[in-house]
Amino acid sequence: MDNFEYQNSTCIVFGKGEVSKVGKVVRPLGSNILLVTGQGSLKKSGLYQRIRSLLEEEGITVVDLDRVQSNPLLSRTRDGIKMARNHGIQAVLALGGGSVMDTAKAVAVGAVMEQGDVWDFFTKERTIEKALPVVTVPTLAASGSEMNGFMVLTDEKSKHKLAAGSPHLYPKFSILDPTTTYTVPADYTAYGGVDAVCHLLEPYFNGPAPNTPLQDRMAEGLIRTIMDATETCIKDPEDYEARATMMWASSLALCGLTKAGVGHHHFPVHLIEHAVSVLFSVAHGAGLAALLPGWMSWRAHDHPKKPAQFGERIWGISGKDLSEKAEAGIDALRSWFDSIGCPKSLSDIGIRNEDHERLAENAMLQAKIWGISNTYSVENIKAVLAHCQIQ
Amino acid sequence: MDNFEYQNSTCIVFGKGEVSKVGKVVRPLGSNILLVTGQGSLKKSGLYQRIRSLLEEEGITVVDLDRVQSNPLLSRTRDGIKMARNHGIQAVLALGGGSVMDTAKAVAVGAVMEQGDVWDFFTKERTIEKALPVVTVPTLAASGSEMNGFMVLTDEKSKHKLAAGSPHLYPKFSILDPTTTYTVPADYTAYGGVDAVCHLLEPYFNGPAPNTPLQDRMAEGLIRTIMDATETCIKDPEDYEARATMMWASSLALCGLTKAGVGHHHFPVHLIEHAVSVLFSVAHGAGLAALLPGWMSWRAHDHPKKPAQFGERIWGISGKDLSEKAEAGIDALRSWFDSIGCPKSLSDIGIRNEDHERLAENAMLQAKIWGISNTYSVENIKAVLAHCQIQ
Numbered sequence: 001m002d003n004f005e006y007q008n009s010t011c012i013v014f015g016k017g018e019v020s021k022v023g024k025v026v027r028p029l030g031s032n033i034l035l036v037t038g039q040g041s042l043k044k045s046g047l048y049q050r051i052r053s054l055l056e057e058e059g060i061t062v063v064d065l066d067r068v069q070s071n072p073l074l075s076r077t078r079d080g081i082k083m084a085r086n087h088g089i090q091a092v093l094a095l096g097g098g099s100v101m102d103t104a105k106a107v108a109v110g111a112v113m114e115q116g117d118v119w120d121f122f123t124k125e126r127t128i129e130k131a132l133p134v135v136t137v138p139t140l141a142a143s144g145s146e147m148n149g150f151m152v153l154t155d156e157k158s159k160h161k162l163a164a165g166s167p168h169l170y171p172k173f174s175i176l177d178p179t180t181t182y183t184v185p186a187d188y189t190a191y192g193g194v195d196a197v198c199h200l201l202e203p204y205f206n207g208p209a210p211n212t213p214l215q216d217r218m219a220e221g222l223i224r225t226i227m228d229a230t231e232t233c234i235k236d237p238e239d240y241e242a243r244a245t246m247m248w249a250s251s252l253a254l255c256g257l258t259k260a261g262v263g264h265h266h267f268p269v270h271l272i273e274h275a276v277s278v279l280f281s282v283a284h285g286a287g288l289a290a291l292l293p294g295w296m297s298w299r300a301h302d303h304p305k306k307p308a309q310f311g312e313r314i315w316g317i318s319g320k321d322l323s324e325k326a327e328a329g330i331d332a333l334r335s336w337f338d339s340i341g342c343p344k345s346l347s348d349i350g351i352r353n354e355d356h357e358r359l360a361e362n363a364m365l366q367a368k369i370w371g372i373s374n375t376y377s378v379e380n381i382k383a384v385l386a387h388c389q390i391q
Numbered sequence: 392m393d394n395f396e397y398q399n400s401t402c403i404v405f406g407k408g409e410v411s412k413v414g415k416v417v418r419p420l421g422s423n424i425l426l427v428t429g430q431g432s433l434k435k436s437g438l439y440q441r442i443r444s445l446l447e448e449e450g451i452t453v454v455d456l457d458r459v460q461s462n463p464l465l466s467r468t469r470d471g472i473k474m475a476r477n478h479g480i481q482a483v484l485a486l487g488g489g490s491v492m493d494t495a496k497a498v499a500v501g502a503v504m505e506q507g508d509v510w511d512f513f514t515k516e517r518t519i520e521k522a523l524p525v526v527t528v529p530t531l532a533a534s535g536s537e538m539n540g541f542m543v544l545t546d547e548k549s550k551h552k553l554a555a556g557s558p559h560l561y562p563k564f565s566i567l568d569p570t571t572t573y574t575v576p577a578d579y580t581a582y583g584g585v586d587a588v589c590h591l592l593e594p595y596f597n598g599p600a601p602n603t604p605l606q607d608r609m610a611e612g613l614i615r616t617i618m619d620a621t622e623t624c625i626k627d628p629e630d631y632e633a634r635a636t637m638m639w640a641s642s643l644a645l646c647g648l649t650k651a652g653v654g655h656h657h658f659p660v661h662l663i664e665h666a667v668s669v670l671f672s673v674a675h676g677a678g679l680a681a682l683l684p685g686w687m688s689w690r691a692h693d694h695p696k697k698p699a700q701f702g703e704r705i706w707g708i709s710g711k712d713l714s715e716k717a718e719a720g721i722d723a724l725r726s727w728f729d730s731i732g733c734p735k736s737l738s739d740i741g742i743r744n745e746d747h748e749r750l751a752e753n754a755m756l757q758a759k760i761w762g763i764s765n766t767y768s769v770e771n772i773k774a775v776l777a778h779c780q781i782q
Binding site: 004007010213217222229249 | 392615
């Protein structure tokens with residue numbers, strides 16, 4: 001186990017009906033808030049109106065930042081920052097999925113920065129030093145943004161999708177009410193499961209610490225649980241127990257817990273997926289599903305031990321040959337993606353060999369910003385991409 | 392899954408050599424601190440002197456509260472509170488095991504209470520409203536006190552061992568340096584493993600929520616890991632990886648994570664053990680080992696499903712009959728206790744049938760204070776105790 005620091009300050013308010021506490025939770029943080037939402041589905045379901053009236057009952061003035069789209073945009077964040085400044089906003093409430101939560105975080109830091117532009121935090125030109133308090137009410141079990149200090153934005157002009165993080169970005173409170181996810185359609189339910197599994201598998205395979213039995217067992221337990229719950233949620237979207245399991249498991253999957261102690265590592269699948277979704281407008285979870293088995297297979301070639309353990313413990317694959325067990329485990333994952341209606345290769349989402357060069361170049365730009373361009377090259381990213389294509 | 396709130400604010404600084412950060416960690420919290428320690432073993436090992444000089448290098452004035460004993464005493468806590476008040480102490484640093492950490496927490500709340508006595512928090516006559524900041528440097532992997540808001544004290548006069556908790560009791564920082572546990576002898580290493588396993592098993596068996604697949608898998612992963620690591624630490628006390636695994640796993644075992652969502656439950660084995668250790672001066676972990684298999688067997692009679700799952704997933708026991716699988720799992724646990732040199736029944740620690748009455752009465756006093764005396768009775772505690780005796 002490697003040395004680490006771990007702290008997660010978010011207060012989780014979890015359960016059926018807990019969304020009704022939103023007014024009382026937000027009020028101590030401010031009486032004038034920005035409410036960040038997505039493309040309008042929550043207005044149709046009535047959840048938006050319910051939240052608004054719960055806030056107004058507590059005497060909270062609400063300013064709306066709506067129409068945040070998937071793979072959220074820098075431009076909409078800048079709109080939010082202007083609104084927050086003009087209206088003297090005291091706290092930011094996110095009601096939606098990962099895109100909405102990440103936009104809310106970016107507005108929260110951008111609104112209080114004294115000079116420069118919010119994108120400077122993503123290009124690492126500036127460090128986040130403060131933020132307005134953020135509260136989230138996630139309506140999708142996927143990103144884990146509700147319980148971590150990260151955010152991802154896309155600059156639509158430069159075609160860069162970049163991440164930034166800070167301890168100041170942990171939501172003060174996140175209200176996780178699984179009933180809010182009943183209306184998530186089957187495809188996005190599946191993508192959410194894939195996203196959470198990917199958050200667990202990247203440190204699991206990629207952490208350099210040679211001995212992490214505790215982190216391994218926790219990740220394996222979460223993965224197995226998420227897989228079971230994803231299947232149930234697709235079959236029965238209003239199965240409360242499965243929705244609850246998905247929601248809490250996806251929060252725990254990227255709350256820092258299973259990463260702590262595995263050593264300094266990157267998220268190569270996420271890095272490459274950011275290039276995929278920014279260049280091909282693919283849903284994040286679908287992009288991950290298209291990349292994950294291929295990346296695992298590429299990685300397993302030189303490091304078969306952990307993929308073999310994954311095959312054994314997650315899929316019950318026995319045998320002595322590490323590479324065979326690893327490949328059988330990866331095949332089982334591919335079949336599982338298939339069974340839940342997800343892509344399992346880049347070919348499945350219409351990406352071809354001739355697209356690899358620009359995908360690799362886009363991914364390398366992110367690697368440079370993260371100061372990890374010594375670990376990656378256009379050539380080795382292309383080698384990964386080749387593994388992600390149906391041969 | 393039941394509704395829950397979860398927040399754990401402690402900052403964990405984990406790893407080899409991290410104890411050297413103690414001065415820099417403590418300094419922002421105060422320049423005048425109380426250093427709480429145990430019976431002197433850390434003076435022999437030199438760790439005490441090292442910590443003191445690290446503190447003094449940062450200009451911190453240190454007042455000592457030493458000689459805290461296992462099953463820590465209310466009287467020594469009162470000494471500490473007087474010292475804290477007389478010296479204008481700003482923060483409390485615990486260097487030792489669970490007893491030292493719990494004493495430090497009790498001093499931290501007692502020093503700032505405006506009226507009454509610190510014992511009032513344990514008898515539930517008062518509620519904890521504030522505390523001095525606490526930092527812990529645990530030297531034993533066991534209690535989890537370094538990452539939770541609980542403390543347990545014994546009033547040697549009334550022979551009551553009681554627990555109290557508050558969000559104010561979470562340590563601000565806990566520095567977990569596994570090398571500080573190299574000198575823990577085999578018996579206390581084993582007791583620490585038993586304590587951590589017991590913290591996991593009580594909510595696992597006792598939580599009323601019928602569906603907790605995620606919490607189950609996390610608990611099972613931690614239990615299996617703690618068992619493996621305990622064995623290695625006993626064989627090779629300076630195996631860094633095993634000591635590190637024990638240390639982090641025992642913190643996670645009682646940090647609230649595996650309990651969240653399992654519903655409102657008690658810790659019956661701990662409740663009865665408090666009676667055992669206060670009346671028979673037994674080490675806490677030894678008392679738990681003497682009670683846990685018997686309690687599980689008593690519980691499995693009416694609720695065999697979860698003990699059967701424990702048998703299957705922890706010990707690989709197959710079969711269809713739930714009760715048989717449950718009993719085989721409990722037998723495997725007994726054998727494991729035996730293999731690590733722990734008692735596995737009350738008989739093993741010299742407690743006889745004729746002692747049950749006063750043990751049950753002492754346990755009932757705690758149940759009354761916790762407001763759970765409708766769940767327990769002298770008779771059903773005696774029924775549990777009978778199961779814990781070699782028949």
